[in-house]
Amino acid sequence: MSNPWIDLPDEFHAGVDPAHPERSDTATHMERFRSIRHGEAYLAWSRYQSIATIYDQLVVNSDGGFFIDRYTEMVTRVCREDAITRYRADQWVGEALCLRDRLPKVATTLRDGILSRELIQTVIARTDLISDDAVIADLDTDIEHSLRSRKGAWSKLTLRDMVDRLVFRHDPDAVRERRRETLDKRGVWTDNFIDGTGEITGVMAAENIRIAEKAVKALADTVCAHDGRKRNQRNSDAMFALLTGTIFECQCGRDDCDAEIPDPAEVVRSVSTEIVIHVVTDAAVIEGAPGIGWVDGHGVVSDEHVRDLANRPDAIIKPVTPVRTPPVRVVADDASDASSTEVVFVYPGAQAADPYRPTTACAEFVRVRDGYCIEPGCPCSSFDSDLDHVTEYDRTNPARGGATSSENLNAKCRFGLLHKTFGDWIDLQYRDDDGRLVTEFVTPEGFTILGDAETLEDFFPNLRRIRYEQPPQAPPTPRVIAGDDTPPTTNRLASKHARRRAERARNRRERERREEIDGPPPF
Known part of the structure; x- marks a missing residue:
């Protein structure tokens, strides 16, 4: 045929x-x-x-x-x-x-x-x-x-x-x-398999699932490096120990095992006080206004659910902007912002003693904004990811580019960060004509792969009005985040950074040329 x-x-x-x-x-x-x-x-x-x-x-x-x-x-x-x-x-x-x-x-x-x-x-x-x-x-x-x-x-x-x-x-x-x-239907069910194993399933509130999962993994991770079980096997044994109050042991079989296995009850108490469930919402929603929230590791929740979480006795409510640091008000006048008269609030982005390191508020803001690792398709939470300078920070000459600012930082999982650091790919981050933050990845052969289309800025548009800049007096970062293309090179790392800056500048010019001729892409 x-x-x-x-x-x-x-x-x-x-x-x-x-x-x-x-x-x-x-x-x-x-x-x-x-x-x-x-x-x-x-x-x-x-x-x-x-x-x-x-x-x-x-x-x-x-x-x-x-x-x-x-x-x-x-x-x-x-x-x-x-x-x-x-x-x-x-x-x-x-x-x-x-x-x-x-x-x-x-x-x-x-x-x-x-x-x-x-x-x-x-x-x-x-x-x-x-x-x-x-x-x-x-x-x-x-x-x-x-x-x-x-x-x-x-x-x-x-x-x-x-x-x-x-x-x-x-x-x-x-x-x-x-x-x-759904909450009314919560419960625990079991199912027996024919091979001598079974399954236990529990349905509960999203935040309780996160706490239970954290407790299981915390106990399972206390074994030594020589324990022969796979992670899922250890999680299963740890879950049984927590449910029954029995002892959880390392199974390495070594006389000199250095594992310190806590009592399961101690793990539960420790995890219950230490676990952090990140919930992002607008302040008005907590006060009773309609809206939505976003729970790290779960997704979108209703305003009613947000208020239930906020009313928990162990809840800590923090704004995404520094409380004691007054912002610099800047009227946006470039094409990257949705409105030519929109006011942007600018806060210090880098630590005074080390301009390479972002302030705690800046780091938290970037994680809130991204929600997930910015690698396309990566399910890793931004709160479990590392922060990366998109345009590399130049320690020998910081003025060349790579500022420690929210517009030049994003969240990458550990693999994504190591791949960026030691690989030859180039990533770009800029705001398009609608003010939306866009990420792109360019392969060594020049093929461009688009990053995720959605960030938490689309959930909470007020995040677009916040910037963390270096220095704090500076206006909002320009639309294209790219350094100049003529830095001196002194070693292999500097040469790679110089090549990336030159490639970013070339990509910027090519993108602007295409948009000038064809207009912005339809999708």
């Missing part, structure tokens, strides 16, 4: 010859990756279209059967053609009907390669409980607008948070009611 996909025109392969892929360079293959990703999304959209059409032909416009209903007939066609289970085929059918009947505009983003099928499933799941047709229609429009208007990549977590934020905006009462209903 012939396969027409083999003979696709060259443009579908982004210039790579399928018969001789080794003749194309890495940058061309990266373009091919992107083309294939868009193609996979289009094919998923096409499949959804055909499924919906077959549904109309076999189910809607047909008389029902006696022993086997028409819907089963339809699902059977899907599962047997793809050699998948009926459960998975039923998923495909349900998603196809949801996209056609509830989220037709979001479906077009799958067709155009903005979202993948996996991400479309996230949108479907997070909007599933909306029952009002008018609300779902407005939500469909707003989600599509966000997906098409943002410059950046969508990971599962950032997309989930964006959709949850819009769901709460359109149907806040339903969100609050669902939370109360």
Whole structure:
């Protein structure tokens, strides 16, 4: 049987010859990756279209059967053609009907390669409980607008948070009611497996889940380096010890084991007093105004949930700006800000004794702003990540660039930071014409990969009006964060930093040239 996909025109392969892929360079293959990703999304959209059409032909416009209903007939066609289970085929059918009947505009983003099928499933799941047709229609429009208007990549977590934020905006009462209903259904369940093991599941408030998880990991990490169990195995044993009050032991078998295993009850008391659950919200929400909050490790929560957390006896409420440090008020007048008359509040960004190190307030603000590690798709929390100077700080000549400021800092997981430090990639961070913070990653061969499209600035727009700068009197950082391209070089590290500064300056000029000719990208 012939396969027409083999003979696709060259443009579908982004210039790579399928018969001789080794003749194309890495940058061309990266373009091919992107083309294939868009193609996979289009094919998923096409499949959804055909499924919906077959549904109309076999189910809607047909008389029902006696022993086997028409819907089963339809699902059977899907599962047997793809050699998948009926459960998975039923998923495909349900998603196809949801996209056609509830989220037709979001479906077009799958067709155009903005979202993948996996991400479309996230949108479907997070909007599933909306029952009002008018609300779902407005939500469909707003989600599509966000997906098409943002410059950046969508990971599962950032997309989930964006959709949850819009769901709460359109149907806040339903969100609050669902939370109360879910809390009423909390409990503990067990299931026995045939191989002598079992599973225990507990449903509880998000903050209690974080505390319980922290307690389990804290006890599991007290063993010595020679313990032979994997992390999940140690977590399982630690959880049993905490639930039953029994002893948790290191299993290295060594006479000179140096592990100091605490009593499980002591771990619980210690963790309960030391764990920090980061919750970000507007001050007005705590005082009773409608709005949302964001819980590190969980995502979007309702205003009612935020106030419940704020009223806990162990809650500590801190503003994201220094209390005792008056800000410098600056009227924004560059194109990077949403309004030419918007007032930006500027605070000291670097420690006076060491300009390389950000102040505690600046570091906390950057983590609040980013929410997650800025590596596309990385689920690591910004509060568990390191802070990195996007444009490298020059210790020999700080005036060359790389300021310790909120606009030149972002959160990276440990791997992302080490890869930036020792690798040859270049990352960029700048504000676009709408004032949104954009991150980009440039591979050594010059291929640009966009960072996440969503930060907590999109949840709490007032964060865009806050800057931490070096020195504190300086105006807000210019739109493009890049140093000059002619620094002297004295060693290998300085040479690498100089090359990166030159590359950033070149990228900036190229981006401005493209926008001047073509205008900003559509999405």
